[in-house]
Amino acid sequence: MRHRLFSAQFCLLVLAALLAAGCATTRTTAGGQVGVDREQTLLVSSTEVNRSAAKAYQETLREAQSKNLLNRDAQQVARVRQIAARLIAVTTVFRSDARGWPWEVNVIRSRELNAWCMPGGKIMVYSGLIEQLRLSDDELAAVMAHEIAHALREHGREKVGQAAGVSAAAAIGGALIGAYFGVDSGLGQSVIGTVGDLAFMRPNSREMEQEADRIGIELAARAGYDPDATITLWEKMGRASSGQPPQWLSTHPSHAARIADLRVYAVRVEPLYVTARKRADRP
Numbered sequence: 001m002r003h004r005l006f007s008a009q010f011c012l013l014v015l016a017a018l019l020a021a022g023c024a025t026t027r028t029t030a031g032g033q034v035g036v037d038r039e040q041t042l043l044v045s046s047t048e049v050n051r052s053a054a055k056a057y058q059e060t061l062r063e064a065q066s067k068n069l070l071n072r073d074a075q076q077v078a079r080v081r082q083i084a085a086r087l088i089a090v091t092t093v094f095r096s097d098a099r100g101w102p103w104e105v106n107v108i109r110s111r112e113l114n115a116w117c118m119p120g121g122k123i124m125v126y127s128g129l130i131e132q133l134r135l136s137d138d139e140l141a142a143v144m145a146h147e148i149a150h151a152l153r154e155h156g157r158e159k160v161g162q163a164a165g166v167s168a169a170a171a172i173g174g175a176l177i178g179a180y181f182g183v184d185s186g187l188g189q190s191v192i193g194t195v196g197d198l199a200f201m202r203p204n205s206r207e208m209e210q211e212a213d214r215i216g217i218e219l220a221a222r223a224g225y226d227p228d229a230t231i232t233l234w235e236k237m238g239r240a241s242s243g244q245p246p247q248w249l250s251t252h253p254s255h256a257a258r259i260a261d262l263r264v265y266a267v268r269v270e271p272l273y274v275t276a277r278k279r280a281d282r283p
Contacts, residue, residue: 057122
């Protein structure tokens with residue numbers, strides 16, 4: 001039994017070494033005042049991911065337009081785009097190349113409480129988020145800054161690489177375990193895939209959410225939006241949602257954990273907000 005356990009552990013160590021080989025790490029963004037400086041392993045090129053994102057974004061626009069759901073309220077669209085412009089203007093604090101991205105900002109008429117920013121700066125806001133939560137400009141900026149932060153950190157690109165790595169690990173590891181223990185390799189692959197999802201993919205998703213929260217609150221503050229609005233936003237989101245899964249099984253932090261972290265970082269970026277407001281008030 002001890003021999004088999006050692007052999008299984010050895011197989012997994014070999015597998016981990018194979019996956020790690022040649023995986024260089026990089027920092028996609030500067031740390032800013034919030035100090036997000038985790039190095040990332042990016043297995044897929046940004047060109048490939050951005051091209052796919054742009055294609056998916058155009059398909060989303062075409063579908064919404066065909067249903068007469070795209071940019072229905074001109075005043076609402078102008079409001080969203082004005083906020084986006086202020087946020088995009090300060091992205092260079094984290095990435096010098098970001099202002100040159102082919103940014104797009106649109107609004108879909110939907111009751112869904114949602115907003116996202118695809119890799120390369122393709123932003124979509126759902127009208128239900130604005131209307132049902134009755135978001136102030138500061139709260140709407142908090143949502144959009146969070147989503148922009150995901151794009152700046154290239155979290156989409158990172159997760160594509162992670163998904164590929166977990167799939168490869170499941171396939172190779174399943175074959176190794178299946179051959180050693182004399183069981184079907186598909187069973188071994190399923191077990192490793194499940195463990196990989198829970199022990200690797202989900203915790204990293206929570207980490208990405210925290211990074212986007214922290215970068216987003218700094219972006220909003222630098223753009224002259226009240227960082228405390230990030231807290232009121234998530235309080236509203238908490239009241240609007242129910243039946244959250246246990247935090248350790250969720251790809252997002254619990255509302256309570258998220259708000260507690262944001263309170264700390266709202267204090268940290270408050271001077272940036274004060275400076276931005278003073279600059280805006282100058283004649």
